[in-house]
Amino acid sequence: MDRQDSTARMDPTVRSWLLSIPIVAPVLRVGASCIRVGTQAVRRRVHDEWVAPLVVQIGALEREIGRLVERLEEAEAERQSLVGRQQEFEEIRFGATAPRPGAETPAPPETLRWRVVGTRDLEAYLRAGRQSVEDISQALRSVGRELSEFSSVLDFGCGCGRTICWLPRTMRLHGSDIDAEAIGWCRVNLPWAEFDVNEELPPLAYEAETFDLVYALSVFTHLDEDHQFRWLAELNRVTKPGGLVLVSIRGKRFLDEMPPERRAEVERTGLEFVESDFWTGVFPDWYQTTNHTEEYVRSRYRGYFELLGYLPLGLAGQQDFVVLRRDATGGAELPSSTAATEADLGFGGRSQEPRLAP
Numbered sequence: 001m002d003r004q005d006s007t008a009r010m011d012p013t014v015r016s017w018l019l020s021i022p023i024v025a026p027v028l029r030v031g032a033s034c035i036r037v038g039t040q041a042v043r044r045r046v047h048d049e050w051v052a053p054l055v056v057q058i059g060a061l062e063r064e065i066g067r068l069v070e071r072l073e074e075a076e077a078e079r080q081s082l083v084g085r086q087q088e089f090e091e092i093r094f095g096a097t098a099p100r101p102g103a104e105t106p107a108p109p110e111t112l113r114w115r116v117v118g119t120r121d122l123e124a125y126l127r128a129g130r131q132s133v134e135d136i137s138q139a140l141r142s143v144g145r146e147l148s149e150f151s152s153v154l155d156f157g158c159g160c161g162r163t164i165c166w167l168p169r170t171m172r173l174h175g176s177d178i179d180a181e182a183i184g185w186c187r188v189n190l191p192w193a194e195f196d197v198n199e200e201l202p203p204l205a206y207e208a209e210t211f212d213l214v215y216a217l218s219v220f221t222h223l224d225e226d227h228q229f230r231w232l233a234e235l236n237r238v239t240k241p242g243g244l245v246l247v248s249i250r251g252k253r254f255l256d257e258m259p260p261e262r263r264a265e266v267e268r269t270g271l272e273f274v275e276s277d278f279w280t281g282v283f284p285d286w287y288q289t290t291n292h293t294e295e296y297v298r299s300r301y302r303g304y305f306e307l308l309g310y311l312p313l314g315l316a317g318q319q320d321f322v323v324l325r326r327d328a329t330g331g332a333e334l335p336s337s338t339a340a341t342e343a344d345l346g347f348g349g350r351s352q353e354p355r356l357a358p
């Protein structure tokens with residue numbers, strides 16, 4: 001059987017497929033190559049229009065990120081250098097082993113902090129302590145002296161050590177207060193300084209002429225006249241001849257805020273002792289709030305000390321700061337009683353109107 005016969009005997013559909021192969025195959029080949037060309041064109045286009053710009057953008061982003069990382073590294077180096085300089089500055093300023101309260105030394109508990117600054121905010125408490133040292137330095141500078149010149153220091157009414165904890169440990173530091181709980185805390189937590197509890201009235205636990213610098217921050221702002229004079233005499237006793245005593249008082253700011261009639265009265269009397277129950281259960285009854293006029297301080301304190309400087313708002317921009325010096329010979333005769341000085345100078349006052357601030 002020849003080939004023609006077998007083709008003739010095939011299924012007609014199969015036969016027509018077989019016969020069409022020589023025509024269809026070249027068409028399919030052309031189609032396939034068109035698809036290949038088209039795919040390549042699409043690929044090229046996608047690459048040119050999408051991928052290539054993206055690659056360029058990614059490259060630019062990488063360079064930008066590199067620059068940012070460099071700037072961050074520079075900023076970090078700058079920050080570290082600033083921290084180093086701040087530490088150097090603090091070491092010069094506060095002494096090589098100065099503590100960092102709140103960081104390397106514990107901060108007092110909230111109740112003790114509240115008693116001394118009237119805020120429970122730890123940061124504010126720490127800031128206020130540092131500011132007090134700043135203000136003490138400034139007050140000393142205003143009379144031509146530097147904190148670094150003093151070696152034995154008493155913080156009278158130190159509370160829980162808000163200020164003394166920032167002083168250089170190279171000094172001989174003492175703190176005294178009626179608040180036994182605060183002193184107990186100081187003894188445990190600020191062991192480089194010495195602390196004592198004192199009574200409502202003198203004496204202190206120290207020998208005469210022990211300190212070349214004494215300060216009382218926000219203490220005379222709570223004493224009546226009699227307590228005030230007794231403590232001025234006692235501070236005189238424990239200060240070395242020629243030594244300085246800094247005392248803060250509620251003066252200018254508190255007078256400025258008073259209604260005119262009350263202010264006129266305080267200006268007439270010179271001292272206003274304001275009693276209220278604000279501190280009941282916290283401090284003894286004799287611990288109240290006292291406002292002074294500058295004139296009063298200038299005339300009444302000179303019986304105990306030479307007044308070297310008076311800085312309105314010199315303590316934290318709130319209280320006035322008084323810079324006193326003990327007579328250089330140590331031989332000054334002190335007033336023996338409140339009554340005598342009151343009669344001499346015509347001051348003295350007492351008010352029941354409550355008005356409080358720590």
Ligand SMILES: C[S@@+](CC[C@H](N)C(=O)[O-])C[C@H]1O[C@@H](n2cnc3c(N)ncnc32)[C@H](O)[C@@H]1O
Pocket residue numbers: 115116117156157158159160161162163176177178179182198199200201216217218219222287358
């Ligand atoms: C407002 S606080 C100030 C505490 C500290 N000076 C400060 O600035 O953080 C008043 C402090 O004075 C103390 N104080 C009041 N009368 C005192 C006295 N007669 N003798 C010792 N301390 C006294 C109180 O116990 C209290 O700690």
